[in-house]
Amino acid sequence: MCDHAVGEGAKLVDVSKMERRDLLRGLATGSLLLIAGCATNPVTGREQFIIIDESQLQQASLQAWAQMRQQVPQWRNASAQRRLETVGNRIVQAAGRGGQNWEFVLFDSPQKNAFVLPGGQVGFYRGLYEISDRDDYIATVLGHEVGHVTGRHAAERYSREAATQTALQAAGSQINSQLAIAALGLGAQVGLSLPFSREQEAEADIIGLQYMQRAGYDPRLSIPFWQRMQEGGGARQPEFLSTHPDPDNRIARLRNYINQQGWGPV
Numbered sequence: 001m002c003d004h005a006v007g008e009g010a011k012l013v014d015v016s017k018m019e020r021r022d023l024l025r026g027l028a029t030g031s032l033l034l035i036a037g038c039a040t041n042p043v044t045g046r047e048q049f050i051i052i053d054e055s056q057l058q059q060a061s062l063q064a065w066a067q068m069r070q071q072v073p074q075w076r077n078a079s080a081q082r083r084l085e086t087v088g089n090r091i092v093q094a095a096g097r098g099g100q101n102w103e104f105v106l107f108d109s110p111q112k113n114a115f116v117l118p119g120g121q122v123g124f125y126r127g128l129y130e131i132s133d134r135d136d137y138i139a140t141v142l143g144h145e146v147g148h149v150t151g152r153h154a155a156e157r158y159s160r161e162a163a164t165q166t167a168l169q170a171a172g173s174q175i176n177s178q179l180a181i182a183a184l185g186l187g188a189q190v191g192l193s194l195p196f197s198r199e200q201e202a203e204a205d206i207i208g209l210q211y212m213q214r215a216g217y218d219p220r221l222s223i224p225f226w227q228r229m230q231e232g233g234g235a236r237q238p239e240f241l242s243t244h245p246d247p248d249n250r251i252a253r254l255r256n257y258i259n260q261q262g263w264g265p266v
């Protein structure tokens with residue numbers, strides 16, 4: 001479903017053809033009440049509402065990435081780095097995205113977590129690496145992360161947030177143009193720091209399985225991997241666990257998909 005911000009007297013505008021300045025002005029004055037930004041995702045076939053363009057996301061990713069790398073020390077481990085890149089390269093090839101720039105960086109933190117920016121920067125924490133004793137486990141994580149990128153999840157999340165702000169503004173009781181501007185502002189960090197939705201997490205899992213399989217890894221091993229993550233417990237994991245209040249669900253969905261594909265007993 002592709003939803004819109006709708007208000008009274010709304011006019012349909014193709015924001016992709018608008019100058020950014022006009023777009024901001026339209027949002028700020030409330031004259032732009034309905035935003036049309038429907039796109040069909042080539043990977044998932046799902047209709048998505050997206051009103052940010054690729055170059056803005058790339059720019060924001062570079063900024064966020066530079067900041068991240070200043071704040072968190074890198075884990076200098078040449079063999080781990082080689083292994084991460086080897087699996088990463090196979091996954092991005094399988095995703096048909098080998099021609100794009102990707103970066104895979106190990107961060108020195110005990111967190112069992114990983115993250116991705118829409119520009120293709122992947123952060124992988126030492127704590128997660130240490131429980132990933134099989135390449136298939138690393139492939140599970142990277143398939144999922146690359147799935148967020150090809151699924152255009154950050155752009156979608158960001159667009160929804162911006163539209164919500166606009167809708168609130170259009171409702172009119174408390175017109176706060178700053179809100180709309182902030183939501184669409186240069187600080188596209190807003191979009192990068194928003195958590196993915198449960199639907200997006202589920203989608204990234206399935207896309208990830210497809211990439212694993214195409215890359216020659218065993219997608220069935222995603223199940224023991226996620227079980228191990230679950231057992232690990234400990235701190236809340238913002239990317240992996242917080243949007244999954246019921247981890248058993250995730251495993252059931254994966255098992256279901258693997259069975260449907262006929263990839264062998266799980």
Ligand SMILES: [Zn+2]
Pocket residue numbers: 144148196201204239240
């Ligand atoms: Zn995720």
